[in-house]
Amino acid sequence: MKNMKFILAVVLTATLCAFSFASRADDSTNAPAKTYPLKTCLVCGMELGMMDSKPYMFVYKGQEIKLCDKSEKADFDKNPDKYMKKLADAEAKLKK
Numbered sequence: 328m329k330n331m332k333f334i335l336a337v338v339l340t341a342t343l344c345a346f347s348f349a350s351r352a353d354d355s356t357n358a359p360a361k362t363y364p365l366k367t368c369l370v371c372g373m374e375l376g377m378m379d380s381k382p383y384m385f386v387y388k389g390q391e392i393k394l395c396d397k398s399e400k401a402d403f404d405k406n407p408d409k410y411m412k413k414l415a416d417a418e419a420k421l422k423k
Contacts, residue, residue, distance in 0.1 A: 358389065361390045363391040363393045364418050365417055368393065368394050368399065369410050369414055370395070370402045370403055371394075375395065382395060383395070388411070390411070
């Protein structure tokens with residue numbers, strides 16, 4: 328019975344660890360992020376670098392994202408799929 332409890336504890340711990348790694352929103356891996364292809368902010372569309380500050384950068388699902396400033400990340404987080412589609416559409420347009 329002691330062995331069963333130990334095995335169950337090990338299996339449960341391994342399952343929880345696997346779930347926590349699989350559910351990360353930022354898709355953290357050792358692979359380098361895909362470079363941000365645009366010269367504009369993904370949220371507001373303004374040219375990056377127009378302000379005195381550097382763009383706010385982060386990685387979402389393996390893709391580098393650049394915004395005018397950190398305050399715009401809240402807008403991105405409300406609907407990331409919308410902005411990722413916007414990025415994909417802009418990339419497709421650039422390739423034409």
